[in-house]
Amino acid sequence: PPNMRLLASLRMPAFLLTFVRAPAERCLSHYYHEQVSRAERVPTTASKLHALASCSNYVYDYIAPNRDELPATLVRTTFSFVGVVELFDLSLVLLASTLGVPLRSVLYLASKNSSAGMSDGNGQVLFGNPGLTHEPQEVREYANGAAFHRSNPLDLALHEEAVKRLNERAFEMGADFG
16 A cells, blocks of 8 residues: 655655556456466356455555545545556556656566466466456356445445546547557
């Protein structure tokens, strides 16, 4: 979480940046990485449902300096920029514009993409995360259902606000991202 006292003590302006991911996708990604790739467990519908049921505002709890800040405040005031994993390329274009740097400054080459079933560099092959749209119907229904939403209202609001703010920034820039 951001250390606000430390930021206040800096002599140069601080730029506080983070990225968020759709909560159900993040929970399942964590499940596939820790339980399937690292612990070498066979993925089952029951274990995926258990993983989703265990998620509860993880990202909000991690990035919020205190529990009193609303997700909208985090996105619009606390952080200088909040990118969205599902909109990564757009996020980078808007980040470059926000920072006033050329697009070549945010070029990247995807690496360590465990969703692609790559090796971790230590010889262990990481199990590819198929994504929520390719999960069994029961898992998709739970991820989109009331119980998951009740357990993750702050993460869901944080993600929604971040997407909304990115769309506003893109609209403000118009079609010219140059």
